[in-house]
Amino acid sequence: MGYKVAVVGATGNVGHVLLDILAERAFPADEVVALASRRSQGKEVSFGDKTLKTKALETYDFSDIDICLMSAGGDVSKEWAPRIAAQGAVVIDNSSAWRYDQDVPLIVPEVNADAAAGFSKKNIIANPNCSTAQLVVALKPLHDHAGIRRVVVSTYQSVSGAGKAGEDELDRQTRAVYSLQDAVTEKFQKRIAFNLIPQIDVFMEDGYTKEEWKMLAETKKILDPKIRLTATCVRVPVFVSHSEAVNVEFERPISADEAREILRAAPGIMVVDKREDGGYVTPVDATGEDATYISRIREDATVENGIAFWCVSDNLRKGAALNAVQIAEVLVNRKLISPKAR
Template sequence: MGYSVAVVGATGNVGREMLAILAERGFPADEVVALASRRSMGVEVSYGDKTLKVKALENFDFTGTDICLMSAGGTVSKEWSPRIGAQGCVVIDNSSTWRTDPDVPLIVPEVNADAVAGFTKKNIIANPNCSTAQLVVALKPLHDAFTIKRVVVATYQSVSGAGKDAMDELFSQTRAVFTASEMETKKFPKRIAFNLIPQIDVFMEDGSTKEEWKMMVETKKILDPKIKLTATCVRVPVFVSHSEAVNVEFEQPVTADEARALLARAPGCLVIDKHEPGGYITPVEATGEDATYISRIREDSTVDNGLSFWCVSDNLRKGAALNSVQIAELLVNRKLISPKKQAA
């Protein structure tokens, strides 16, 4: 008998992607339920070749549900995840609410799968920030081999990371440029069409944004608390897929060829690195794919044991929905949970 799975926030970008990936990967579910707020009741969403009608989260009983994929935002998760967990359902949460909680494991399966066993404290598992997820997939094999001291990363993050309204804003502003129409700016602090915005999330006291702070604390929690990391996070006029320019300083010497060979064998990584025009991956090519693509691997002569590279990944998939489903697969494959209906 298979598992019972609920997707909360099923009408959003990530929620719809979660449903698609559950079907794509053949997750062993006998029942999949789409949940959202009351105003979305009755909305139809796709699950493979099936159509599901959205039910209201407020009225749903989770006592017979095994896994809840939560993608309804931090406010909803803060209220509902503990309540759902208390009913014996494991919550895999995509918001930032639980990532720094010491009793909640923060998981990227290719990086720290063993930490998932800690979910029993609260029945909640956190999914990392989208920009962190792809970064640590690339850093993990390098850290294991050469020990990372410091990371400097600049992100180029697509508007889908800010939700459907942000994607609509990029579309409408782009159209306004070509039609000389009035341009509205609602979702972002400045125009995003044909522009870059060096701010994601709110500013903190030290001048960093919260997105930059998240990358630092989450990388430490997932990979190694000794790693020093500084980030500059930039929103770019791209619909889907985040890109990152990464500079790493190691304790041990490393060559570009060694790094390239190591990353080519690493789970979740795909190296596309030819020293020719177009011999690298861009966001358009990564969209709809599962891998973290790595290109432009080269030695940095300005620091001892330095390396630079470019990485790109679909933020709606590896940065959110795919990683959540992979965590659910981890629970099943390691026999950390059993279907309640079978147990009954």
């Protein structure tokens, strides 16, 4: 008997990719249900070679659902995740609503899959922020080898991280600039077309943005609470895939060659690091791919035991949908859940 899976937020950017990845990876589901708000009821979405009609979240009975993949925003998740979990479904949530709850595991399978066993406290598992997910995939094998003291990361985050509205705004503004019209700003704080915006999410009292704080808090929870991290998160005029420039200070010596070989052997990582023109990965190269790509690996001479590298990943896949499906696969493969009798 296979599982019955619900996808909440099926009409959104990540929802579409969730359905694609469930089909691509042949997840052992007898049935997949597409759910969204009432206003999207009846919309058709693709699932492999099938077409699903979207049903309304507000009226759906979850009593026979085994796994619910949620990507409908924090407010929806705060209201509905406990209700769905109370009906016996394991909720894997993409929003920030549950990431910092000590009774909710925050999982990146390549890093801390064992923590998934703690889901039963609330029947909820949290997916990390997209920028955190790719970062900890890269940091984990290096931390195991040499012990990370401190991380300095600058992110270059695509507009799809702000949803379809972000992509639409970049498209609309780009057309406006080329046609010598006003580039109207609605979604972002400033014009994004042909520009960079050093603000993602709201500012906090210490001057960091909430996105930057998320990277710190989530890295500590997923990887190691002793790691010190500072981040500068920047929105860039790229449609899909986040990039990160990362500097790491280690407790023990590690060379660039050692780091390169460690990363090559690590799960979920592809190293593309040729010291020549174009011998690295860009956001366009990573779009539609599952791997976290690492390039530009080199020693950082400004600190003892320092390594610098460039990290790129598709934020809609590893940063959200793929990671959620991988968590569901952990639950199934480790026999942490069984299908309900139907």
